[in-house]
Amino acid sequence: MKSFASDNYSGIHPEIFDAIQRANTQHQISYGADQFTEEANRLFEKEFGEVEVLYVFNGTGANVTCLKCCTLPFQAVVCSEYAHILADECGAPTQSIGCSLLPLQTPDGKLTSEMIKPLLNRLGNVHNTQPKVISISQTTELGTVYSLEELRNLCNFAHLNNMYVHLDGARISNAVASLGVTMKEATVDCGVDIMSFGGTKNGLMIGEAVLIFNDELKQNAPYFHKQTAQLFSKNRFIAAQFTALLTNDLWLRMANHSNKMAHLLAAKVGQLSGVKVNRSVDANAVFAIIPVHVIEPLRSQYPFYEWDAETHEQRWMCSFDTTEEEVENFVRALEKLL
Ligand SMILES: Cc1ncc(COP(=O)(O)O)c(C=O)c1O
Numbered sequence: 001m002k003s004f005a006s007d008n009y010s011g012i013h014p015e016i017f018d019a020i021q022r023a024n025t026q027h028q029i030s031y032g033a034d035q036f037t038e039e040a041n042r043l044f045e046k047e048f049g050e051v052e053v054l055y056v057f058n059g060t061g062a063n064v065t066c067l068k069c070c071t072l073p074f075q076a077v078v079c080s081e082y083a084h085i086l087a088d089e090c091g092a093p094t095q096s097i098g099c100s101l102l103p104l105q106t107p108d109g110k111l112t113s114e115m116i117k118p119l120l121n122r123l124g125n126v127h128n129t130q131p132k133v134i135s136i137s138q139t140t141e142l143g144t145v146y147s148l149e150e151l152r153n154l155c156n157f158a159h160l161n162n163m164y165v166h167l168d169g170a171r172i173s174n175a176v177a178s179l180g181v182t183m184k185e186a187t188v189d190c191g192v193d194i195m196s197f198g199g200t201k202n203g204l205m206i207g208e209a210v211l212i213f214n215d216e217l218k219q220n221a222p223y224f225h226k227q228t229a230q231l232f233s234k235n236r237f238i239a240a241q242f243t244a245l246l247t248n249d250l251w252l253r254m255a256n257h258s259n260k261m262a263h264l265l266a267a268k269v270g271q272l273s274g275v276k277v278n279r280s281v282d283a284n285a286v287f288a289i290i291p292v293h294v295i296e297p298l299r300s301q302y303p304f305y306e307w308d309a310e311t312h313e314q315r316w317m318c319s320f321d322t323t324e325e326e327v328e329n330f331v332r333a334l335e336k337l338l
Pocket residue numbers: 058059060061084085137140141168170171200
């Protein structure tokens with residue numbers, strides 16, 4: 001099957017697969033005290049500077065662990081109405097932390113300080129949950145990317161108001177590739193306190209990482225990591241994948257490729273009459289509205305998700321292994337149906 005459904009439909013990049021195999025030798029100390037974890041930690045430090053790294057199984061686990069480090073049960077996380085933590089994690093953050101989520105309308109998936117300001121009225125009022133974290137997704141769920149200036153403004157606003165910034169970076173590699181800056185410039189240098197660093201959507205078999213930059217949040221993190229059931233005894237197999245991802249800029253090579261495929265796809269479908277690419281293509285997602293009668297026949301050839309059943313907006317995601325030929329074939333199939 002070839003699909004444009006999600007970047008987690010793809011398999012494992014061969015360099016990642018080799019790394020898992022290389023880690024499969026002899027016995028190693030469990031729970032992350034092994035040489036492979038040490039190696040991956042060093043590479044994360046090379047990329048981001050001083051950072052505490054916790055390896056986790058999946059993106060939901062990364063987000064829950066991050067938010068657990070930042071909130072008490074009476075505190076709240078401000079997020080976009082589209083945020084994965086709100087829309088797609090079955091209530092995991094609220095269920096396992098006790099915090100509440102305060103969603104805001106975001107036409108392009110991005111939060112701004114202006115949107116958040118009215119929530120400051122809650123601060124100090126014992127009847128209201130207390131906003132403590134601003135959680136943003138970079139790349140956003142709508143395929144858009146915050147600029148460095150937008151990130152800096154949000155982080156400054158958060159810190160001025162005694163809040164933390166959590167970045168859901170399930171697709172951080174695509175965002176950083178799109179911005180053309182370093183990982184560090186796009187995250188910790190803007191003031192991000194803690195982040196979920198994505199792996200699975202960029203060529204890994206399994207695993208994400210929680211990266212903690214703010215010293216205040218580091219102290220209890222290892223205990224929260226264990227309590228949220230995200231501490232893997234054979235951690236070397238997650239860590240070894242990150243070593244491969246961070247070696248010779250594999251993360252960037254893959255992200256540049258999937259972004260390039262999305263731009264190609266958007267340019268090609270944009271030329272077809274009846275197709276409207278309706279959102280900015282900043283990274284590896286293309287959103288488009290197409291006539292109802294072509295949706296099912298097209299989807300039966302190339303699976304993809306309908307983003308909005310009312311407007312018939314579709315989401316097409318490109319992966320590290322999407323080829324130009326697949327894009328051409330998809331566009332031809334769509335054209336034929338139109
Ligand atoms: C923005 C975002 N965050 C986090 C995740 C992680 O999800 P999972 O728990 O399925 O790995 C996803 C996956 O779709 C996502 O799109």
